Amino acid sequence: MDATFWALIGLVIFLAILVYLKVPAMMGRSLDERAANIAKELDEARTLREEAQALLAEYHRKRKEAEKEASEIVASAQREAAALLTEAKEKSEDYIVRRNKLAEQKIAQAEADAVNQVRASAVEIAVAAAGSLIADKMDAKTAGEMFKSSLEQVKNNLN
Template sequence: MKRLSVLFALVASPALAASGPFFSLRNTDFIVTLAFLLFVGILVYFRVPQIVGGLLDKRAEGIRNDLAEARRLREEAQEIYASYERRQREVKSQADDIVANAKREAVAEAEKAKKALQLSIERRLKAAEEQIAGAEAEAVRAVRDRAIQTAIAAATEILGKQASPAERSAGIDKAIDEVAQRLN
C-alpha cells in the first residue's frame, strides 16, 4: 500500500502545477486525484489485484499446458510421419520387388511360350513333311499304277495282234505275277 501511495504522489505531482489551492473542491485536478485514489482503494478492498493475478496465473498455466500439449502433439506427429515414411519405403520396396518378380515371370513365360511355339512349329513341319511324303508316295503309286495299266493295255494290244488266246492268257498271268512281286 505504501508503494501505491508513493506512486500516486508521483503521478499527482503535475496536478500541483495548477493555479489556485490544490486541496480545494473547486480544483478539478484534486477531484480527479481523489476519485482515482478512491477507485484504487475500492479495487484493493475487493482484492481485484489478487483476482487479476490469479486469473493471469491460471492463464499462464493454461498456456504452459497448451504448449506442453502442442509439444507432445508435435512429437507424436513426427513419430507418425516417420512411421509413414518407413511404411512408404517398405511399400515402395515391395512394389519394386513385385515389378521385378513380374518381369522375371513375364520373361520366363515368354521363353516358355517361345519354346512351346517352336515345338508346335516343329510338330506341324513334321506333320506337313509326313503329309507331303504320303502324298508323294501316293503320287508315285498312282503313276506306277497308271504306268502298269498303260503297259498292260499296250501289251494286251500287241499280244492280241501277235499271239493266240492261250498264249495271251499265260503271258497276262505271268505279267500280273511279276507286277505283284515288284509291288510287294
C-alpha cells in the same frame, strides 16, 4: 508542509491500502496462474508435436513399405512376363517343328502317291501292250494251252 510531502504520504497510504487488500498476492497468484496456463499449453503443444512426428514417421514407414511392395509387384510382373514370353517362344517353336514335320509327311505321302500312280499307269500300259502283243501273236490253240497251264499253276498254288 510541502506538496511533495503530501504526495509521499498519499503514495504510502495507497501502497498500504494495496497491501491491506492483498493486491500483490492477487497479482502474484494471477501471474502464477497465467504462467501455469502457458506451461500447460506448452506441454500440450509439445505432446501434439511429438504425436505429429510419430504420425509422420508412421506415414513415411507405410510409404516406404508401399513403395517396396510396388517394386516387388513390378518385379514379379516382369518375371511372369519373361516366363510367358519364354513359354510362348517354346510353344511357337514346337508348333513350327510339328507343322514342318506334318508338311514333310504330306510331301512324302504325295511323292509316294505320285510314284504309285506312275507305277500303276506303267503296269496298266505294260499289261495293255502285252495283251495286244499276245492277242496279235497268239492263236486259239496256243491260248488254250496257256489257259490250261495257268489253271494248273493256280491249282498247285492253292493246294
